[in-house]
Structure formats: structure tokens, C-alpha cells
Amino acid sequence: MTQTIKLAVIPGDGIGAEVVPEGLKVLAAALEGTGLEVRTTDFDLGAARWHRTGQTLTDSDLEAIKGHDAILLGAVGDPSVPSGVLERGLLLRLRFELDHYVNLRPSTYYPGVPTPLAAPGDIDFVVVREGTEGLYCGNGGAVRTGTPQEIATEVSVNTAFGVERVVRYAFDKARSRAAKHLTLVHKHNVLVHAGHLWRRTVEAVGAEYPEVTVDYCHIDAATIYMVTDPGRFDVIVTDNLFGDILTDEAGAVTGGIGLSASGNINPEGAFPSMFEPVHGSAPDIAGKALADPTATIGAVALLLEHIGQADAAARVSAAIDADMAARARASAAGSPLERSTSEVGDAIAAAVRG
Ligand SMILES: NC(=O)C1=CN([C@@H]2O[C@H](COP(=O)(O)OP(=O)(O)OC[C@H]3O[C@@H](n4cnc5c(N)ncnc54)[C@H](O)[C@@H]3O)[C@@H](O)[C@H]2O)C=CC1
Numbered sequence: 327m328t329q330t331i332k333l334a335v336i337p338g339d340g341i342g343a344e345v346v347p348e349g350l351k352v353l354a355a356a357l358e359g360t361g362l363e364v365r366t367t368d369f370d371l372g373a374a375r376w377h378r379t380g381q382t383l384t385d386s387d388l389e390a391i392k393g394h395d396a397i398l399l400g401a402v403g404d405p406s407v408p409s410g411v412l413e414r415g416l417l418l419r420l421r422f423e424l425d426h427y428v429n430l431r432p433s434t435y436y437p438g439v440p441t442p443l444a445a446p447g448d449i450d451f452v453v454v455r456e457g458t459e460g461l462y463c464g465n466g467g468a469v470r471t472g473t474p475q476e477i478a479t480e481v482s483v484n485t486a487f488g489v490e491r492v493v494r495y496a497f498d499k500a501r502s503r504a505a506k507h508l509t510l511v512h513k514h515n516v517l518v519h520a521g522h523l524w525r526r527t528v529e530a531v532g533a534e535y536p537e538v539t540v541d542y543c544h545i546d547a548a549t550i551y552m553v554t555d556p557g558r559f560d561v562i563v564t565d566n567l568f569g570d571i572l573t574d575e576a577g578a579v580t581g582g583i584g585l586s587a588s589g590n591i592n593p594e595g596a597f598p599s600m601f602e603p604v605h606g607s608a609p610d611i612a613g614k615a616l617a618d619p620t621a622t623i624g625a626v627a628l629l630l631e632h633i634g635q636a637d638a639a640a641r642v643s644a645a646i647d648a649d650m651a652a653r654a655r656a657s658a659a660g661s662p663l664e665r666s667t668s669e670v671g672d673a674i675a676a677a678v679r680g
């Protein structure tokens with residue numbers, strides 16, 4: 327019997343609309359012959375919709391999205407829309423309303439792929455970024471706006487409940503991996519209220535995971551080690567802002583942000599989880615077919631894993647590995663591959679088919 331996966335698709339803005347079709351192309355290839363089919367619903371959300379209607383994400387959009395098994399998102403944000411309108415009103419609203427408290431961002435270095443690191447070594451870690459609290463929860467305001475006396479605040483909210491559940495997820499993740507190591511990244515020497523909550527929580531939850539080794543880095547030092555010694559990391563757990571920054575850096579050092587996939591996960595399955603590239607809508611390259619769709623294709627692998635299709639996920643990951651090896655060979659031969667967005671998608675879809 328054919329099983330149907332109901333997938334909400336939000337291409338969004340800029341290169342989001344260019345990379346999502348490549349993700350769907352590879353998803354279709356991965357499901358061939360499995361008895362599974364995907365039924366997609368396209369959601370017209372983003373800058374164009376906002377210009378037409380003034381809407382970012384309505385309650386009825388949200389209800390319709392909730393009726394799906396998972397969400398594939400490209401990226402949101404456009405220079406023609408005031409900064410924050412789509413990022414907060416659409417993307418963060420989805421993450422908050424669908425309780426995506428785990429923002430999972432794996433990083434792997436594929437040997438031979440160009441990187442700014444002199445000696446990249448063996449890099450394979452995953453950032454577990456808290457996704458519903460911290461500085462991104464919109465707790466702040468401004469008074470005397472536009473005057474020399476303006477005061478603007480953004481208050482980071484960290485709850486014992488919210489910190490514990492994401493820390494527990496990170497320990498579970500660390501326990502399932504070969505290195506079984508967890509690093510808390512924060513800034514508890516300065517952010518003493520939130521930082522101490524995170525630190526105490528890691529200590530308390532860590533007592534239940536004696537097989538997992540634990541260490542700690544302040545965020546500023548973590549950005550150094552991300553460049554000088556990224557192989558030291560296995561699982562990083564951190565808050566919303568630090569995780570956002572650190573994962574862009576992780577993308578840059580492992581071969582480019584166009585390779586970095588992410589999942590916004592509701593582990594309990596109360597709401598559909600959402601899969602997307604780490605990058606944004608990249609207005610500087612939008613419309614030029616220059617965007618690397620690999621991050622979105624990696625997000626498709628995370629999606630398949632999440633919905634219990636481990637074999638299909640493994641085929642997608644193996645196809646990405648093969649494409650990375652082809653890139654490395656071409657670079658080593660002195661003629662790096664120059665392919666359009668859809669040519670990369672075609673190559674990876676073909677590799678999935680074998
Ligand atoms: N999840 C999301 O929807 C996110 C949305 N944004 C939004 O995206 C817009 C642009 O933000 P930026 O700060 O410029 O970040 P960005 O991630 O869009 O771009 C940063 C740099 O990476 C490059 N880049 C990004 N994706 C790439 C890909 N697939 N292939 C090759 N190069 C790629 C861009 O050309 C640019 O040089 C803003 O409106 C921002 O708010 C930013 C980050 C995440």
C-alpha cells in the first residue's frame with residue numbers, strides 16, 4: 327500500500343525559491359520504489375505575499391500547515407520588506423507556534439572541499455541550538471524612538487523548562503554518537519543569570535549521562551576554536567543567538583554556508599517539524615542560479631530521518647558525499663566544477679538513483 331507524506335512547502339524569498347525545487351527533486355528520487363509518495367502543499371508566504379496583502383503568516387495558514395507531516399522551507403527575508411517583518415512574523419512565528427525547541431545543525435567537513443582552514447582535519451559535530459527562547463523571543467521595546475534619548479531593549483528569556491528539555495535532547499544526541507562528548511557554549515562569566523541556569527542544568531542533566539563527557543566554552547572562545555580546532559567539538563548545546571552565529575561560522579569553515587542543513591524539531595511530534603538550509607535568502611546572488619542547493623538537500627535528508635525513513639535519508643546523504651568527492655576531485659585537478667543550482671540538484675538526484 328502506498329503511504330503518503332504530507333509536506334508543506336514554503337519556498338519563501340530570494341534563493342529560497344531556487345533551492346527548494348532541488349530539494350524536492352532529490353526527495354522524489356529518494357522515494358522512488360519505496361512505496362512512499364509525497365503530497366506537497368505550496369504555501370505562498372514571504373515578501374511577495376506581504377506586498378500584495380500585508381500578511382506574513384495568518385492563523386489559517388498556520389492551521390493548514392499543522393495538518394502536514396513536515397515542512398520544507400527555503401528562506402525568508404527581502405530587502406524590499408522592513409527588516410524583521412518576515413523574519414519575526416513568518417519564520418520565528420512558525421518556530422515558536424510549532425514549538426521547534428530543537429534547532430539541529432550538523433556540520434561535516436568533506437575532504438578536499440575548499441575551506442578557509444589550513445588544516446581542516448576531521449570535522450563532524452552537531453549544534454543543538456535552543457529554538458524558542460533566548461533573545462529571539464521578542465521580549466523588548468524602545469522608548470523615545472528616533473530621539474537622542476532613545477532606549478532600546480531586547481531581553482533574553484531562558485526558562486528552566488525550556489533549557490532542560492533542549493539540554494536533555496543534546497545529551498541524548500551525544501550519547502548516540504561515537505565521541506559521546508557535549509560542549510555547553512554560553513557566556514556565564516557575564517550573563518550570570520541565564521548562564522548559570524544553563525550551567526546548572528547541564529550539570530544536573532549530565533549526572534544522568536555518565537558516559538557523556540562534558541566541557542564548556544565561552545562563546546567568544548568557541549568562535550576561536552571553530553576556526554583553530556573545530557575537530558574538538560562533537561555536540562554543542564547553546565542558546566538561540568549563540569547557536570545562530572556559531573552555525574554560520576561552522577558553515578563557513580566546512581566549505582560554505584551553501585552546504586549547511588538544519589532541522590527545527592518538535593521532538594514529541596505534537597507539531598510538524600520544519601527543515602531548511604541554515605542560510606538566508608541571499609539577495610546578493612538571488613536570480614543568478616548561483617545558489618548551492620546542497621544545504622536544502624541535506625535538510626531533506628534530515629527530514630527523511632525525522633519521519634522514520636532512515637534508508638532514504640542515507641541514500642540522500644551518500645549522494646551528497648559523492649557530489650562532494652566529485653567537487654574535491656575537480657578542485658584537485660585545477661578545474662573546480664562550475665554548475666548552476668539545478669545542475670547540482672540534477673547531479674545529486676542522479677546519484678540517489680544510483
Ligand atoms: N532561515 C532564514 O530564512 C534566514 C533568513 N535570513 C534573511 O536572509 C536575508 C539575507 O541575509 P544575509 O545576512 O545576507 O545571510 P544569507 O545567509 O542569506 O547570505 C550570507 C552570504 O552567504 C551566501 N550564501 C547564502 N546561501 C548560499 C548558497 N546556498 N549558496 C551560495 N552562497 C550562499 C550569500 O550569497 C551571502 O554572501 C535577510 O533578509 C535575512 O534576515 C538570514 C538567515 C536565515
Ligand SMILES: CC(C)CC(=O)C(=O)O
Pocket residue numbers: 413414417418570604605606
Ligand atoms: C533570520 C533569523 C530569524 C534566523 C536565522 O538567522 C537563523 O535561524 O539562522
Ligand SMILES: [Mg+2]
Pocket residue numbers: 570571574604
Ligand atoms: Mg542564521
